[in-house]
Amino acid sequence: MVTQLITSRTFPNIASLKLIPTIPGSNRKYENSLERVPPVKTETTIPTLTRFSSHEGLPLPRDWVEYVHPEGNIYYSNIQAGIVTNIDPRRDGVTADFNDAIEKIQSRLPTSDSKPDTFEVYLGIPDGLPLSQGTLEYYVVDYDHRSIFWIEDVDILTDLVGSPMMLDRFESRGHLRLGLEPEFWLHVEYYPCHQPIYDQKAEKELAAVFRHGCVDDMTAPGSVFPYSADECLRYLTLLERFREDDGSTESYRRSWIARLWASICRSRLINRHGLSHPRVDRLQGFDAYLSQQTGKSxxxxxxxxxxxxxxxxxxxxxxxxxxxxxxxxxxxxxxxxxxxxxxxxxxxxxxxxxxxxxxxxxxxxxxxxxxxxxxxxxxxxxxxxxxxxxxxxxxxxxxxxxxxxxxxxxxxxxxxxxxxxxxxxxxxxxxxxxxxxxxxxxxxxxxxxxxxxxxxxxxxxxxxxxxxxxxxxxxxxxxxxxx
The missing domain is CATH 1.20.120 (Four Helix Bundle (Hemerythrin (Met), subunit A))
Known part of the structure; x- marks a missing residue:
């Protein structure tokens, strides 16, 4: 879902930018071993009267804010420009490339969507490419319709960067929407801290989905809901407890609700939810599938x-x-x-x-x-x-x-x-x-x-x-x- 913006260092005009698609989470890094962390200089003396501010080191550029994900990852957001990224904007040349990228994306958006408060853009650097090569990956987030999109045609077999085949072939716009909605929620899960308004409607709908899934699993042997009745009840209990918290824990709340929504949306995609000929019973087509495997051998x-x-x-x-x-x-x-x-x-x-x-x-x-x-x-x-x-x-x-x-x-x-x-x-x-x-x-x-x-x-x-x-x-x- 991310398109790479390739910015030329010699000719920094907008026409030199190249956009390469990718999808949310394709560049999220996990270090499973401390041995992979590069060695750093360590100290043994704590200075007198040591006190800590919220941000240590060099100040961030104007309008940029650093956030820490509930799981520990750091990311950066510029609300005014509508940018979210894993790349530190203090690195040389980053903000200039980001500005060029946003300008190019805005120029391709309809006039009604050209204001920064109507969209959000993820920008990143593809794996294995240095920043000096002037390549950025991107996708645009549509919060109103819970989806993502790009400013150009994208071939899911050849153009998506980072994790090809995360999106599958689609047969209609409705089918495509089912495929893109889980990726939207994946973006929300990875970047939950900077949004000014919490989506109360999504949480209420999620609670309703789990209540229906609980009853469905208890009453229908062929339920296609991805969670059991016991799991539904546990998640509903957590939802009720999170409602009692104040706004200081909203990032945690947003992140795990987005994770659950992503799981449910992936299940809906598999079961063709809302499309023609949906799969509403897990035993649907059982006899045909059984007969396909019973050939003479x-x-x-x-x-x-x-x-x-x-x-x-x-x-x-x-x-x-x-x-x-x-x-x-x-x-x-x-x-x-x-x-x-x-x-x-x-x-x-x-x-x-x-x-x-x-x-x-x-x-x-x-x-x-x-x-x-x-x-x-x-x-x-x-x-x-x-x-x-x-x-x-x-x-x-x-x-x-x-x-x-x-x-x-x-x-x-x-x-x-x-x-x-x-x-x-x-x-x-x-x-x-x-x-x-x-x-x-x-x-x-x-x-x-x-x-x-x-x-x-x-x-x-x-x-x-x-x-x-x-x-x-x-x-x-x-x-x-x-x-």
């Missing part, structure tokens, strides 16, 4: 058969969760926790089966069947452990984590069927190990019946009682409290 038929048919249920669940290629965290997390629970129990079952195989080996059962059942049990343990590690709650903590994971694992031709087979394979392997173990036991019992019935009675009683007691103890310790 010998490999997948064999995979389903190998999993004893259990993968079909998992496939249906995954398709429901990913219907429309949109995932809701509140629905995914219970599913994932259920899968993790099954993998944990598969590990316990594999260990238990391995112990029973060891007991079975003492009594001289078939060596080949012992090896086969032990191999199945070991494979189930290993695969379950790997699945637990790959699908930890930390790795799939947010909706974006979940979406990225499914995007990477979804097959282009077969959809989620391969993933469903992977999810159920550990249980199937444990089932095969159990079947081989049972068959070996039956074979051993049949052979012993022909030799010594009395000895077999004692052995069978011990073999049946000990595993049963161990199973009950494990279930009592780790299973649901049903006793």
């Amino acid at each position: 010998l490999a997948l038929i064999l995979g389903d058969a190998l999993c004893l048919g259990m993968s079909k249920r998992t496939f249906t669940q995954l398709t429901e969760l990913w219907n429309g290629r949109i995932v809701y965290q509140r629905h995914w997390q219970p599913f994932l926790e259920g899968q993790r629970s099954e993998w944990r129990w598969t590990v316990f079952g594999g260990l238990y089966l391995t112990m029973m195989i060891a007991f079975q080996g003492i009594y001289g059962t078939s060596f080949i069947l012992l090896v086969a059942s032990a191999s199945f049990a070991g494979s189930a343990i290993v695969l379950s452990t790997l699945m637990l590690h790959a699908h930890s709650a930390e790795r799939l903590k947010t909706a974006s984590d979940i979406s990225s994971y499914i995007f990477m694992t979804e097959s282009f031709t077969d959809g989620l069927r391969p993933l469903s087979i992977t999810f159920t394979l550990p249980k199937a392997l444990l089932g095969y190990g159990t079947l081989v173990f049972t068959g070996n036991s039956v074979h051993h019992v049949a052979s012993q019946l022909q030799q010594g019935p009395a000895e077999l009675l004692y052995t069978t009683t011990a073999a049946a009682a000990i595993p049963l007691l161990i199973a009950l103890a494990v279930y009592r310790a780790y299973g649901p409290a049903t006793f």
